[in-house]
Amino acid sequence: MARLLVVGGAGFIGSHTCISLLNLNHKIIVYDNFSNSSPRALERAKNLSNIKNITADIFSLKKGDIRDEIYLNSVFEEYISKKEPIEAVIHFAGLKSVQESFIKPNHYWDVNVNGTINLIKAMQKHNCKVMVFSSSATIYGYPDKVPIPELATINPLNPYGNTKATIENFLSDIAGCSNTKLIKATSNNGWKIARLRYFNPVGAHQSGLIGEDPKGMPNNLFPYINQVAIGKIKSLQIFGDNWPTHDGTGVRDYIHVMDLAEGHCAALENLFLEKPQLLTLNLGTGKGTSVIQVLKAFEKITDKKIPYEIVSRRNGDSAIAIADVTMAKKIINWKPKKGLEDMCRDSWRWQISNPSGY
Numbered sequence: 001m002a003r004l005l006v007v008g009g010a011g012f013i014g015s016h017t018c019i020s021l022l023n024l025n026h027k028i029i030v031y032d033n034f035s036n037s038s039p040r041a042l043e044r045a046k047n048l049s050n051i052k053n054i055t056a057d058i059f060s061l062k063k064g065d066i067r068d069e070i071y072l073n074s075v076f077e078e079y080i081s082k083k084e085p086i087e088a089v090i091h092f093a094g095l096k097s098v099q100e101s102f103i104k105p106n107h108y109w110d111v112n113v114n115g116t117i118n119l120i121k122a123m124q125k126h127n128c129k130v131m132v133f134s135s136s137a138t139i140y141g142y143p144d145k146v147p148i149p150e151l152a153t154i155n156p157l158n159p160y161g162n163t164k165a166t167i168e169n170f171l172s173d174i175a176g177c178s179n180t181k182l183i184k185a186t187s188n189n190g191w192k193i194a195r196l197r198y199f200n201p202v203g204a205h206q207s208g209l210i211g212e213d214p215k216g217m218p219n220n221l222f223p224y225i226n227q228v229a230i231g232k233i234k235s236l237q238i239f240g241d242n243w244p245t246h247d248g249t250g251v252r253d254y255i256h257v258m259d260l261a262e263g264h265c266a267a268l269e270n271l272f273l274e275k276p277q278l279l280t281l282n283l284g285t286g287k288g289t290s291v292i293q294v295l296k297a298f299e300k301i302t303d304k305k306i307p308y309e310i311v312s313r314r315n316g317d318s319a320i321a322i323a324d325v326t327m328a329k330k331i332i333n334w335k336p337k338k339g340l341e342d343m344c345r346d347s348w349r350w351q352i353s354n355p356s357g358y
């Protein structure tokens with residue numbers, strides 16, 4: 001049991017991870033500016049955990065921006081003065097749209113990179129040296145090998161990916177492991193950092209009470225298909241059917257968000273138990289699914305015909321991204337349990353129970 005600061009914890013992956021962290025008896029402070037989320041997600045997440053009578057000591061919320069140095073420091077200080085200092089940070093906060101990052105590169109670098117530098121400074125100042133960081137498979141760009149091992153070339157194709165790759169380098173410098181070619185590198189300065197490279201997180205909590213709630217036009221496939229299936233959007237745009245894949249549409253490694261949540265708990269536990277280190281792991285299923293295959297799976301689950309049109313490829317996309325997940329299994333003893341049907345069913349349940357999101 002530990003006192004954790006979950007930054008960006010109200011978002012899609014963060015809110016689901018809060019449930020798993022609470023179930024492990026951790027005490028959580030969520031720090032979020034709600035730029036892409038709602039406090040309702042947290043109210044619901046709280047009620048979905050197995051813990052009864054959750055007090056403010058077990059779960060609390062701080063509305064703030066990670067770039068707000070003064071407020072961030074005050075949160076660390078508050079818990080030091082309560083003699084229960086924050087022991088670790090799970091860092092989800094950031095902007096994540098590839099397409100938007102081409103339009104607002106400044107903003108992406110400011111929130112993602114400056115925000116993380118600020119967070120690390122606050123941690124350093126208050127002697128909190130454990131962090132689990134949300135990285136992304138997008139940093140691999142056009143992979144030279146599939147499934148993609150952690151030691152594959154890092155070659156992002158878009159500003160969003162550039163910010164994630166830069167943060168990864170920054171964290172490696174902070175841990176005293178600059179330019180390491182190791183998946184698990186020793187840190188000689190006491191830092192314990194896990195850089196988790198997510199593939200494509202989808203689905204929702206099986207209750208249908210929390211899920212992915214994009215603002216405006218969805219960028220990701222699952223919420224997009226959901227909104228077509230429910231009649232909010234006329235048809236699904238498929239970005240290219242001439243990729244070098246079995247049916248010409250892009251292939252991705254979709255991972256259920258609750259499996260991903262468990263992956264964070266496993267990584268955190270590993271950091272707490274092991275000596276100071278920089279750990280870099282892919283979190284995916286190791287299985288590839290094309291856009292057309294996802295569409296067919298959704299049609300089966302929803303019992304609806306989902307109209308689609310093929311449009312040109314998007315800038316910054318790649319043909320295939322599938323994780324090599326050998327290391328996550330070996331090092332943190334984690335492996336995903338849910339399959340494509342669970343992902344579609346849970347995602348659809350969330351959509352039909354919350355047609356307008358939170």
Ligand SMILES: NC(=O)c1ccc[n+]([C@@H]2O[C@H](COP(=O)([O-])OP(=O)(O)OC[C@H]3O[C@@H](n4cnc5c(N)ncnc54)[C@H](O)[C@@H]3O)[C@@H](O)[C@H]2O)c1
Pocket residue numbers: 007008009010011012013014031032033034035036037038064065066067091092093094095096111115134135136137198199200201220
């Ligand atoms: N969802 C994906 O497909 C995916 C894939 C790979 C990596 N990631 C990374 O995982 C993390 C979480 O992703 P998500 O899908 O839950 O996204 P999300 O947008 O749902 O969650 C991010 C949370 O961070 C908060 N936030 C944003 N800027 C902030 C700031 N300046 N200060 C404080 N809070 C701020 C948002 O309000 C939101 O609650 C992100 O860093 C994202 O880049 C996501």
